[in-house]
Amino acid sequence: MEIFGSTFDDSVFSESRDRASVSVSSYSPKLCESEVTLDTDDSLEKQKVYKFRGDLAVRRGDYQKALDAYSSCLQWIADNNLTIRRDVLEGMARCCTRLGQRERALHLTELKEASNTCHLTSLLLLKVCQNTHTHTHTHTSSVCVLQQLCSLLPFNPWHWLSLGQTCEQLLGRHRSAGTTPSTHTKEFSQDRIWLKACACFIRTRLLLRILQQQQSSFVLRRSESALQLMEEALRRLQPGEPRLQALTEVMSEDLVPEKMREDYQDGESLSSVSLQSFRERWWDKVPEDSAILLTPSADHCGTVKPL
Incomplete structure (x- = not known):
């Protein structure tokens, strides 16, 4: 009894004697011209061009x-x-960010344009990028945007890490200059920024330790390196x-397996996403009698250095 597929035709392994030699002609790949002509009334074709x-211009740094090309494209979409x-x-x-057109860049990334959580996340990250490329950047705007990111994606350790680093940079800058933030608000006072930096690094450490249980290889090594950074930052x-x-x-109050597994942020709809304020979601839960414990001493603040 033969198993289906267990036998082969000997002719498969014999060399072909009658096979004609085929010469391969030279091949020239097709090139896409950078300036495609627009001799069409098709709006879709104009959009694509x-x-x-x-x-292409972005790739070339122009x-x-x-x-200009994106602006023309927009009217045909x-x-x-x-x-x-x-x-x-x-x-x-x-492009506006690279060209120093901050106001227009901010207008183009209005959060009202967001259609789902993925889009909102992308816009918030873009705002962080815009702040980074602004010469007058004081870190306060990035702190506000990163707080929104952490509220939107509370179990992402890398957003918390970025927020903690930004807070520490802001605190170090104002300590070295001997000034306070221009806002003169309690939210951006030195002790408040110090508190946020500590809390963000603690939150990052907690999340990374949870995620480590499911990681391996280079992903695990990245988490281990980040944990070392957290320990150094807290020191x-x-x-x-x-x-x-x-x-x-x-x-760590909301870091329970059930809650993390049932994350409702599916990236498709904003209707079920509640962007609670950062203070409401975390700071207001600090017991009143612990307030004195959360005020840094002067010598502690003085040791902070920019990252």
């Missing part, structure tokens, strides 16, 4: 040319084509054991 020109419209608007915002900030314990209790 302008989009291609913009992407941001003004890219901005159908109202129901939200994906391409989002892509072009983000491209325009990046610089010197929160002290009472403060460390009080902040850990607050920042």
